[in-house]
Amino acid sequence: MLTTKLLWSLLAAMAVVADPAPGTFELIADQGISQLIMFLGSQNKLYTMDRSNNNPLKVNGKAIWAAEFDLGNRQTRPMTLAKNPFCAGGSSLGDGRFLVVGGQSPETGSAEGRKAIRLLDPRIGTPYWDESSPPLTTNRWYVTVETLTDGSAIIIGGSTALVYVxxxxxxxxxxxxxxxxxxxxxxxxxxxxxxLNLYALTWLLPSGKLFIQSGNTASLFDPNAGVETRGFSNVPFSVRVYPGSGASASLPQTPDNNWDLRVFICGGTNSNWSLGQAVTKLKSDNSCISISPDKGEKSWTTEDSMDQGRVMGEFVSLPDGRLFLVNGALSGTAGYSFSGWPVGESLADPPAFEAKYYDPSKPQGQRWSSAGSSTIPRMYHSSATLLPDGSVAIAGSNPNGSYQSKANRKYFSDSRIEYFYPDYFGKPRPKPTGLPTQLKYGGNWFNVALTAADLNGAQPQSVKAVVIRGGFATHGIHMGQRHVQLKTSYTATPDGALTLHVSQIPPNPAIIAPGPALLFIVVNGVPSQGQYITVGDGVIGTQSIAPVQDLPVAGSGSVVPIANGTLPTTPIPPPVTNASNPVPSNVASASIGSVIAPVSSASPVLSSPPASVPPAVSSVPPVVSSVVPPPSSAAPPPVSTTPKPQTTTAAPPPPPPTTTSKAPAPTTTTKAPVPPPPTTTKAAPWSPPPWVWPTAWIPGANGFGAAGYKRAMNAGQ
Known part of the structure; x- marks a missing residue:
């Protein structure tokens, strides 16, 4: 009889080799933490973070709120993290490290996180979170981070305490x-x-300036000179920033558009931002808007609308140029509370189960199509990110103030990871050779070889080289996500093969910031396996820029042009030692957690994962008590208590009857049919209800309301 450990090892191996069906969602693993933060840190490792809750993932009885996920064996490695990362911000840096800053005050065994700086170098043998850097200058919660042209990061805004707005x-x-x-x-x-300035939406533009959208206002900001330029029209139709939370992304930057960056935002919610109302019944918006600031555009363009409104949606940029929209809800806002007639604690309901494709290359009125449906509600604190094989990892959802089990909440703290397999999974995938592991700004072109089988009958003109920066995903936002198509030409040889001549990154670090990214070769819309690469010099500092070598003329021939010089095909080596901080003795090196067997003909179907998470192996060193430093002695906020969204001066009205329909049936191995073009009726302009100053906000003798709010001078409200 197989032991439980051996059985799960076999199932994990079978899960890796199972052939996924296109257009489907597959449950992969249960990490034991709800993934409110997620990013791809290397070719085969995902990194996730949760609020410092009493999570099921534990080492020697201590709850863990950070983890590494191995894409190969689908195992979770707990990661020690002392400072509370709840509602932090982050991005990758030019030297390959990942930065996570800010967070929340101490709770559930964690230390103060609002000034925290956390660094991860995924290249070292056992990556760990280094929290030894000097702190931020001020408390930051719901903070935005964007990588700049030198590979450093700008850290923008936030709140000093936990608030709804x-x-x-x-x-x-x-x-x-x-x-x-x-x-x-x-x-x-x-x-x-x-x-309405939390998690302000921010993009580095090719001009080197930042485009920042906050409230219903936008501006250009020069991060070096500190100069701000206004003049943009108000954001139309809806509130797009937190907690209205529309889905946001930039559209592909290509040689045809001279690598211009076009901002694209869909959905959101309008409100007067009072928890005294039935927040879950607030209608979400279905409009989509775009703008290209570097082209001098000052007004937003209305794009194809979604067929129904969505709040907390999340865009993932696919290698074929489409955007994949997933997660969120059909009404309500981001956040959790005991006020505003929540469902449990969720301020949104019902979930948006159906995923969508948006194809900007198609004619207007035909850009939206169905991608299939999940059965898992992915609402507040969900995340998604692109994987090297072109699938999308989707995880998390916790619209609660603490860890809540399925028995306690309709919308519980979900710690499962699932994959979505786009429709190109049903087609032969190209297997190019010659992909480099580092691209610089300008310089020589390089050759990528494709066989006749790789082309599968496709025309040479349909072959593209694409670099995708996946970004740092949290709260439906991908800080730093980019899609950049490189300039190419080709030589088609008589045997039906193709050599693709590829230019490196255009000589402008503002087109795509230095740091880690994925390189794909896409043949007629079908991507290869992505190669994890370094963009730039692999350092924080001024990046080298070289003249661009002209590409060979595209055509056919028996002689293939050879590029001048070669590009690296091995990754930049990790540092010999981690000079900033040696590996702490309490870093957990063992993998624990459960693997969920996929539903396929190649593996048995299990009705549920094991009843309990397997214990960590005995070689895991105990977590020493000194890992959690004492709470910060920073000055408290100007009122006696930290406001929380669930705090009100009067009991909320009883919730209305729940009318949420059942989740749709699971997607089968056949792709969901594509619906007719979505309704494109013009969305109504943003016209929120008349402002009513909430009781909890009315200023008292100290000038602040019970929830910490104070009327602005001459604000007229």
Whole structure:
């Protein structure tokens, strides 16, 4: 009889070789933490973070809220993390490390996280979170991070305390940098949009400036000079930033559009942002808008609408140029509460189970199509990210203030990972050779070889080289996500093979910032396995820029042009030692957690995962008590208690009857039929209800309301 451990090892191996069906969702594993943060840190490793809850993932009885997930064996390795990362921000850096900053005050055994700087180098043997850096200058919760042209990061805004929307009492309308450039500086856009300035949507433009959208306002911001430029029209139809939370992305930057960056946002929710209303019944928006700031556009363009509204949706950029929309809800807002007639604690309901494709290359009115449906509600605190094989990892959902089991909440703390397999999984995949592991700005072109079988009858003109920066995913936002198509030509040889001549990154680090990314070769819309690469010099600092070598003329011939020089085909080596901090003795090196067997003809179907998570192996060193430092002695907020969204001065009205329909049936191995083009009726302009100053916000003798809010001078409200 097979032991349980051996059985699960066999199932894990079978899961890896199973042939996934296109257009389907597959349950992969249960990590034991709800993945409110997720990013791809190397060719085969995902990194996830949760709030410091009493999570099922434990080492020697201590709850864990950070983990590494191995894409090969689908095992979870717990990662020690002391400082609370709840609602942090982050991005990758030019030297290959990942940065996570800010978070929340201590809870459930964690240390103060609002000033935290956390660094991860995925290249070392056993990666770990280094929290030894000097802290941020100020508390930041719901903070935005964007990587700059030198591979450093700008850290933007946030709140100093846990609130539903920001207030003048807790606002932090400033920016600073990592590595530090000194004291923080004020950003006027954030100060002018206080109640709706959390997780301000930010993009590095090819001009080197930042486009920042906060409240219903946008501006250009020069991060080096600190100069802000306004003049954009108000964001139409809906609130797109947190907690209205529309789905946002940039469209592909290609040689045809001169690598221009076009911002694209869909959905959101309007409100007067009072928890005294039935928040879950607030209608979400179905409109989509776009703008190209570097082209001088000052007004937003209305694009194809979605067939129904969505809040907390998330866009993942696919190698074929489409956007994949997943997660979120059909009404309500982001957040959790005991006020505002929540469902359990969720401020949104019902879930949006159906995923969508958006294809910007198609004619207007034909850009949306169905991608299939999941059966798992992925709402507040969900995440998704592109994997090297072109699938999408989808995880998380926890619209609660603490860990809640399925028995306690309709929308519980979900810690399962599932994969979505786009429709190109049903087609022969190209297997190019000659892919480099580092691309620089300008310089020589390089050759990629494709066989006749790789082309599968496709025309040479349909072959593309694409670099995707997956970004840092949290709260439906992908900080730093980019899709950049490289310039190419080709030589078609008489045997039916093709040599693709590929230019490196255009000589402008603002087109795609330095750091880790994935390189795909896409043949007639079907991507190869992505190669994890370094963009730039692999350092934080001014990047080298070289003249661009002209590509050979495209055509056929028996002689294939040879590029001048070669590009690296091995990754940049990790540092010999981690100079900033040696590996702590309490880093967990063992993998634990459960693998969920896939439903396929190649493996048996299990009705449920094991009843309990297998214990960590005995070689895991005990977690020493000193890993959690004492709470911060930083000055408290200007009121006596930290406001929480569930705090109100009066009991909320009883919730109305729940009318949520059942989740759709699981997607089978056949792809869901594509519906007719979505309705494109023009969305109504944003016209929220008349503002009513909530009781909990009315200022008292100290000038602040019970929830920490204070009327702005001359605000008229």
């Amino acid at each position: 920001n207030s003048w009492a807790y606002d932090n309308p400033t920016y600073e940098f990592y590595p530090s450039r000194g004291a923080p500086k004020k950003m006027q856009l954030l100060a002018d949009t206080t109640t």
